[in-house]
Amino acid sequence: MALIRKRRLTEQQERRMQAQQERRQHDLDDSQQIEGLVVAHYGRQLEVQALSVPEQQTPPVVNEGEPEPFWRPVVQGEIWRCHTRTNLELLVTGDRVRWQADSNTGLGVINAMHPRTSLLTRPDRYHKVKPVAANVSLIVIVFAPLPVPSPQLIDRYLVACEQADIKPLLVLNKSDLLEQNDGLYQLLDEYQALGYETMLTSIGNSGSTQGLNDLKARLADQTVVFVGQSGVGKSSLINLLAPNALQKTNIISENSALGQHTTTTTKLIALPEGGAMIDSPGIREFGVWHLDVDAIRSGFVEMQDYYGTCKFRNCMHRQEPGCALIAASQNGEILDRRLKSMNRLEAEVREKEG
Numbered sequence: 477m478a479l480i481r482k483r484r485l486t487e488q489q490e491r492r493m494q495a496q497q498e499r500r501q502h503d504l505d506d507s508q509q510i511e512g513l514v515v516a517h518y519g520r521q522l523e524v525q526a527l528s529v530p531e532q533q534t535p536p537v538v539n540e541g542e543p544e545p546f547w548r549p550v551v552q553g554e555i556w557r558c559h560t561r562t563n564l565e566l567l568v569t570g571d572r573v574r575w576q577a578d579s580n581t582g583l584g585v586i587n588a589m590h591p592r593t594s595l596l597t598r599p600d601r602y603h604k605v606k607p608v609a610a611n612v613s614l615i616v617i618v619f620a621p622l623p624v625p626s627p628q629l630i631d632r633y634l635v636a637c638e639q640a641d642i643k644p645l646l647v648l649n650k651s652d653l654l655e656q657n658d659g660l661y662q663l664l665d666e667y668q669a670l671g672y673e674t675m676l677t678s679i680g681n682s683g684s685t686q687g688l689n690d691l692k693a694r695l696a697d698q699t700v701v702f703v704g705q706s707g708v709g710k711s712s713l714i715n716l717l718a719p720n721a722l723q724k725t726n727i728i729s730e731n732s733a734l735g736q737h738t739t740t741t742t743k744l745i746a747l748p749e750g751g752a753m754i755d756s757p758g759i760r761e762f763g764v765w766h767l768d769v770d771a772i773r774s775g776f777v778e779m780q781d782y783y784g785t786c787k788f789r790n791c792m793h794r795q796e797p798g799c800a801l802i803a804a805s806q807n808g809e810i811l812d813r814r815l816k817s818m819n820r821l822e823a824e825v826r827e828k829e830g
Contacts, residue, residue, distance in 0.1 A: 507531040514571040515744040548582045558584035570610040609754045618704035620650040631817045635775030649709040652678040696749040
């Protein structure tokens, strides 16, 4: 009986809490609700750009001889520090929200989040899935001759793009360092043959650029995320695409040939041509342990027609006789390195599953 009373009480509490939340939402003065865009995340506080203004903003009345009190009006386009209601899920850069401003303190509170069109996630150092950015329409995967690119890392990004249902754009930066017959041209051609969009860019020491106008045109009216190894020139590209971004840049470490991390906070940066970039902290590895085997395989688009055609239903696509993927690789129908890349990513997932 005690258990039954406890369960009924819990259900009653849940109904009461839900009713209180509905009343609170109903009681909110719609005239004071503001449309906003999360442009940066700082722990418990977020920076929100005002996309609208309240219907009425009444400054305080100051009597003669009294000191002028602090009062900040809401101006469209300005950035406000905001807290979030406790009932909201974790917000990230790129989220569209509704919020209210307290002009007496210069702070705001986020009351609701609009539905997301996409959510980019990645595992953090504690092996938990961490949301990175919301409402992204394009992921720009940047690589360069230096540091030496890892095709497997690029494949990881592409798997993540397929899983998030976000279009990727492969950008080979620092193309001025390429030799005439450089193997990276072939790598770019291989991805282009798979249906991925590619582009060449470079930023010369003299200030000359290559491919920047094409990149600007492609990013117009998009919300994009730049990803890639540190040192490939993401921040330099961002500085040119959005001069007001003021991103820090570092040189390549002579000892390790790896880039130095320069970005620490995920921020949204407006583009002059329209749209925005979400600059995410640089990473050297992009884990996919949180995905299952089917998700990994769906990330290799050229292999879809071969799945289910192997001799054995439980084929691992490694050395089994009658494997359709191995045969396709030997016949040049798919790239052997891509098959090996898929196998390595699957092995990581299976090892995690134990």
